[in-house]
Amino acid sequence: MNNVEGIVADDLLIPLNKKKLLEPGIIIRRIGKDKDQQGCFLQYGDDNGLILINIIDMKTNTLVVSKGLMKPKRGEKLYYYKTTFRNSPAAEEAIAIVKNWDLYKKHRDIQTSIIRFVSATYVPEQILDLKKKDSLSLIFIPIQQKFRIGRFKDRRNPERICHDRFRFWLESLNEGEHITYVAQVLQQKDYTPRFYSSGTKPHVVTIELLRNEIFNFQPTHGGHIKTAGVKEGKKHFIVDAGSHALGSGANTPLNTSEKITEALIKLYPEFQFTPKQGRGAFGKEQSY
Known part of the structure; x- marks a missing residue:
């Protein structure tokens, strides 16, 4: 593989053949005369294409797209790295x-x-x-x-920054993982809900971090969002509004989380959301 350029030793790359069954999380690299890209395998697409996230142009060291289909053309070859952050001692x-x-x-x-x-x-x-x-x-x-x-540095509308930042959290969660969130969901016409997360940090810490953001807002609700497989072809999440800091914790009624779910569907229709009462979407890590 003497035509392999960029930041990698040749012995880390293995040619990808049709018999290899890829698992999500494996880093794929496409190399050809005019292209040298790598990204993280998410799932198989149509016509044997690979759906990848975080596709990087290795020639210019720039982010090409957050999610896209990679299908080699004539003269291009696909490789996969034999290590990941899950199994590498480094x-x-x-x-x-x-x-x-x-x-x-x-x-x-x-x-x-x-x-x-x-x-x-x-x-x-x-x-x-x-x-x-x-x-x-x-x-x-x-x-x-x-x-x-x-x-x-971002020069977009602050509301857009807020929207895209939360989408990244939803995109990056693996099966069974959860995040805590705070949200501003108001019963007003022509109002756009807002969501914010800092991972699994407690809600009181999340609120404090939110105050330092350019899109700072006054949260009305808080709870947990947890991945729950795929539903109707879309990544699926279960959602509760069971924050102690911004609600009634385990006593939060289902209709409250239903309001949150409706807001999430409005903002992120590419995902599926199912409401849970109380703290039904609480994950393994500590959060309140």
Whole structure:
């Protein structure tokens, strides 16, 4: 594979053949005369195409698209990395490198999201190799593009930033994982609901972090959202409104979470949401 360019040792890449059954989370690389891209495998698409997330152009080290279909053309070959952040002994060291980045330290509210993005975009050995070559900017640029920080500081409407930031949380959750959220859901005509999360942090901490955001709003509800497989071809979540800080905890009635679910469906129709009473979407990690 002497035509392989970029931040990887050749022995980490394995040619992808039709017999290989890919699992979600494997990093795929497409290499050809004019293209060198990699992304995280999500699922199979039509006509044997691969649906990937976080597709990076390895020639320019830029984020091409957050989700797209990759299908090799004539003269292009597909490879997959034999390591991921789930199985590589270098994972902990690679994460420590990212956590030492100045912009990571600055943006406390998206630190968990940054780690998720890195883990679903690269393999640990790439990050270690970049550090050795003093070229960590090659991964820091796509991170800045994804979260619109640093050189790519966001200049969009604050409401749009809020909307897209929460969508990323929904996109990045794996099966069985949950997040805590706070929301502003009002019974007013022509009103757009808002949602915010900082991962599984308690609601009181989430509210405090929200105050530092450009899209800061006064939350009216809070609860949990948890992945629950696929429903009608869409990623499915169960939702409760059982925050102690912004509600009645385990005593929260179903009709309250139904209002939250209606707001989520309005904002994110690409997903399915099912309301639960009380704290029915509570995950394994501590949150209130």
